[in-house]
Amino acid sequence: MTRLILAIMRVLHWLPLPLLAALGRGLGLALYVLVPERRHVTLINLGLCFPHLSQAEKSALARRHFMAFGRSILELGLWWWASPERIRRLVRLEGGEKLAAYKSKPVILLVPHFVGIDAGAIRLMLEHGVVAIYTRQKNRVFEAAMNGGRNRFGNCDMVSRQEGTRTALKAMKAGRFFHYSPDMDYGPKESVFVPFFAVQTATITGLARLARITGATVIPLVTRMESRGWQTRYVATVGEPWTDFPDDGDIGDARRLNAFIEAEVLKSPEQYYWLHKRFKTRPPGEKGVY
Numbered sequence: 001m002t003r004l005i006l007a008i009m010r011v012l013h014w015l016p017l018p019l020l021a022a023l024g025r026g027l028g029l030a031l032y033v034l035v036p037e038r039r040h041v042t043l044i045n046l047g048l049c050f051p052h053l054s055q056a057e058k059s060a061l062a063r064r065h066f067m068a069f070g071r072s073i074l075e076l077g078l079w080w081w082a083s084p085e086r087i088r089r090l091v092r093l094e095g096g097e098k099l100a101a102y103k104s105k106p107v108i109l110l111v112p113h114f115v116g117i118d119a120g121a122i123r124l125m126l127e128h129g130v131v132a133i134y135t136r137q138k139n140r141v142f143e144a145a146m147n148g149g150r151n152r153f154g155n156c157d158m159v160s161r162q163e164g165t166r167t168a169l170k171a172m173k174a175g176r177f178f179h180y181s182p183d184m185d186y187g188p189k190e191s192v193f194v195p196f197f198a199v200q201t202a203t204i205t206g207l208a209r210l211a212r213i214t215g216a217t218v219i220p221l222v223t224r225m226e227s228r229g230w231q232t233r234y235v236a237t238v239g240e241p242w243t244d245f246p247d248d249g250d251i252g253d254a255r256r257l258n259a260f261i262e263a264e265v266l267k268s269p270e271q272y273y274w275l276h277k278r279f280k281t282r283p284p285g286e287k288g289v290y
Contacts, residue, residue, distance in 0.1 A: 002141040013077030017090055020078070021071050021225075021232050028070025032063055042066070042274045044289055049197035050269070064270035068225060072115040079122040080149025091123035091223075095238035098219065099128060099177070102241075106216035108178045110207065110242075111223075112261045113273035120223025120236035121179060122150065131157040131171035132179040165206075169214060178216065182207045183261055185280045192250050193283050196258040197265075202281035208246035208253035218242040222264050224271055 012020060032039055042062045046053065053061065078090065099107070109130075111117060124130060132150070137143035147158045157171045172178040182204050190209075191202040211218055220239030225232065246253045265272045279289050 002139055006142070006145050009074065009077035010081055012074060013081050017075075017078070018230050018232050020074055021227070024071030024074040025067040026070070027074060028065075028067035029063065031070055032066040038275045039066075041277055041290060045274045045276075045278055048199050048279060048289065049265075061270055062274070065272075065274050068115045068271050069273075069275065071225065072118070076118060076146075076149070079118050080145065080152070084126050084153070087123055087126065091119050091234040091236055093123050093127070093236050093238070096124075096127060098238050098241065102177075102217060102219070103128075104175065106172050106178075106214045108172075108180050108207065108211055108214075108216045108218050110218050110220045110257075110260075111179055111181045112183050112220075112264060113181055113276070114223055114264075114268070114271045115273060116223035116225055116234050116236075116271065117181070118150075119234040120221055121156075123223075123234070123236050124177075124179075124221065125150075125153055125155045129155050129157075129176045130179045131159060131168045131176040133159050133161055133165065133168055135161050165210065169210070172214065172216065178210070179221075180207065180210070182257065183278075184276055185278050188281055191281065192254050194251060194254045194258055196278070197262055199279055200283055200286075201258065201279060203254040203258055205250045205254060207257055208250065212246050218245055220260065220264075224268050 223236040
């Protein structure tokens with residue numbers, strides 16, 4: 001079945017992006033109906049982060065998120081099999097010139113989990129060497145396709161989370177930019193509780209710790225879908241390098257991380273990865289939310 005799905009994705013990647021996007025939005029709406037567990041998680045997350053929204057507004061935002069998520073699934077075929085020329089047309093890299101000054105220096109790219117994360121990563125790999133950490137998949141056929149697609153230009157080292165960060169740090173010291181996404185719930189180990197949309201959230205301290213160990217500069221990379229009428233594309237934006245980081249200790253640095261991601265989420269809330277159980281780990285004595 002996995003090979004059949006991958007074959008369909010490979011065929012669909014030849015479609016014009018507006019048509020592929022329409023199919024992806026349809027897939028997302030189907031998933032909204034057919035996958036109640038993830039719909040529930042999404043609605044809980046939105047309710048915690050946006051308590052001012054009515055039930056109807058939360059449901060509408062959740063549907064828009066599923067539509068964006070459905071797009072991101074179907075459009076993986078583009079990033080895994082489309083030509084470099086087409087990827088450059090479909091994904092605009094803004095602020096890429098900021099990275100030129102850091103080619104011989106250690107850099108951690110702070111990449112929050114927006115649905116366009118793969119599009120931005122592949123676009124960046126056309127210009128720069130990257131090392132990224134991934135979570136091993138239960139489905140090894142899909143994992144092989146994923147890693148093959150991400151490394152098909154020979155400009156990305158994929159390191160499994162089970163291998164730890166040591167291999168990634170070696171690659172970074174050799175000149176690779178470290179593509180790092182610390183905005184998920186990885187449990188209480190090496191986490192501190194700091195607010196994320198006013199919710200006490202288990203936040204790993206890895207970004208500050210790695211920056212401190214390596215002397216790396218933290219530079220944000222956020223990728224969004226943009227649609228204007230029938231036209232659609234992705235924009236991967238390289239932000240300003242962070243200064244005075246790490247600086248405030250584990251709590252202060254984690255607060256800065258979450259505050260940055262909050263501000264980015266508010267620009268396009270439907271595109272943040274709300275299906276994840278971001279608030280699964282609770283402070284001692286607090287009930288679970290899911």
